[in-house]
Amino acid sequence: MQSKEVLRFGMVGGGLGAYIGDVHRKGATFDDQAELVAGCFSRDYEKTLSTGKAWGVDPDRLYRTADEMAEKEGAREDGIDFVIIATPNYAHYSAAKAFLQNGIHVVCDKPLTFTVEEAEELRDLAEKNGLLFCVTYAYSQCAAVKQAQMMVKNGDLGEIIMVSAEYPQGWLAPEDVGNPWRTDPKMTGISNCVGDIGTHVENTVSYITGLEIEEVCARLDNFGVNRTLDTNAMIMVKYKNGAVGNYWCSQVAIGYDNALTVRVFGTKGSLEWRQEEPDYLKVTMLGGPQQIWSRGNDYFYPEAKVMSRIGAGHPEGYYESFANLYLKFTSALLKLKRGETLTEEDLDFPDVKAGLNGVKFIHRCVESSQKGSVWVKFN
Template sequence: MATKKIRMGMIGGGKNAFIGAIHRAAANMDGLIELVCGAFSSNAQTSIESGIALGLPENRIYASYEEMIQKESQLPSDKRMQFVSIVTPNHAHFAPAMLALENGFNVMLEKPMTFSLDEAKQLKKKVEETGLLLGLAHTYSGYPMVKQAKQMIKENVLGKIRKLYVEYPQGWLSELSEKENNKQAAWRTDPTKSGKAGAMGDIGTHAAHLAEYISGLKITKICADINTIVEGRVLDDDGSVLLKFDNGASGVLIATQVAAGEENNLRINIYGEKGGLEWHQQEPNTLLIKWKDAPAQIYRTGNGYLSSVAKHNTRTPGGHPEGYIEAFANIYRNFALTLNAKIDGETPTPEMLDFPTVDDGVRGMAFIDNVIVSGLLEKKWFDFIE
């Protein structure tokens, strides 16, 4: 296995952009990746200032992503970036990702993957043509206890899965924050930047991905109720979706950003023939297993009884909490390990390959499309008659 660090470039994520700092911290955590260049803002001066603050040489700080990809591709193979992390708003995902792939660079991309389903399919086609890697930052799949839950279902510990509930309530958009100089709120509620969905695109895709990732099932049918609660808002800020899965199981997905008082209370319950499991993102180091004929069990991160895949994604001993940035870092680490294996001509292990890919990105965009279409239909509703 190669010992040199994987060289990363970054598009977006300049000063005052919170997600860029999180991506950089996650990428740096395991010593496998180093940031070597960046185009950190659509504003050239902000990009330069951001790069200097990060200690990059000025000749590796670029005024635009086009300039970065062009100039990096002209550098010797042992100097140029090997992948680019794209942490821009949704509307600015596709063009830099496609240009990077066309120039031979692997890609790590924020979610949802693109602005539209058509763009997502184009990226998938390009990934298949080039054989390059495209990773997707579905952070919550990186938690050790999420991976433990997935492994237990894979091993049929709960029996055939029958029912799934996944909820993602937030409260930060309970008011018209986009009109109050809140930049995060402004672009996430703007259809020209976010796409056709608000809450369902921003956090509903996380919930849908988590349900499919843990259960190993695929959503096949939906029935959605989509709402815009806050007066003056353009995109949805609340919704509920009935789900059907490919094994016959049913489910409910709730995503709202107007649950006043909530932070990021993502939680999931999955029930099989023998029992169920429960996981909460705000207490991510605990997995609760419930049995129909025995006491409930509590699984905790960092213990020897966990699966090999959970251990592979754990850094600290039991009782030392691992959280959001560590989950992010697991995605980057597995991506980097897979890329290193490919560079060395080796076959990546299943543990290395355990990160969201372009296929997850396409399903995420399809989820958005289908949910919004379903939400506009009225025929699913019937008057209650007493």
């Protein structure tokens, strides 16, 4: 019997104790389509060694820098097929560029880069070298979010006229949190709150509705404990189809954890998805009662139904959304390696263009706010 082909991957960042690295590693290996074989898990080589030991990585494939890893893995016959970049934002661009230049497919966390030009450069390089590039806006990979997207796509809600979306957190309200890297412009870029969670709002709305932003008008504030960058943002959006939106993101909203919520209103109905109860979708059709739709049931569109891993009512969540994202990415990569042509369906994961849009969104919001909350063109 022929054994199943398994992809090899490495990680930059995400060493023991890191927040999202472990979620990536578990998501990437959830469906046994990939195994971890290399890493530069930290800027501190000792930490890379201890992480590699804990995760059973061959010490010969533990590297001091991302550049060294890209070069050496790119030269190996059994080198990694793809890399996961889960460092703080400042290191995304240089690491992603190094792997793309060495012919290695990339999965990178958000926000993709500091500048729009850097994101464009990565997009062009990935295209030129024929490499897949996924940006881990993983909320889009919840089954109920896919259902919401399919309902909009199939016209169930009529024409989309309004969006209201928010991502409130309260973790930066207390003084004793100190100044984590997300608040340091050298590590995080020109925005903290919009960059860290506003981009999730932008991406989740974009994934569900397919609406393209025409202009934004934003007000960024640094409320509460005095920090260098924004901790709250109110953003108005005009879309190309004439629809309008309002987004709010905050890290000083006391009482909120990760309350990403997206509401989409059409001429025939509306829906609401809440990240903290990700299995459910509130659906209301014009003149009808409010309904709660539950992931895993037959009334979900087939494209959304296949994204359920266990029966309805057994909670799925954050880990499964990363696993769904990696299942799509690794399935596409395996197909590519077999020389098969990829379809739109194969590429149904947030890509480098989604990453670029996220970076543009940050820059346009900051520009609008700095100019006194004026309307700023998105493109």
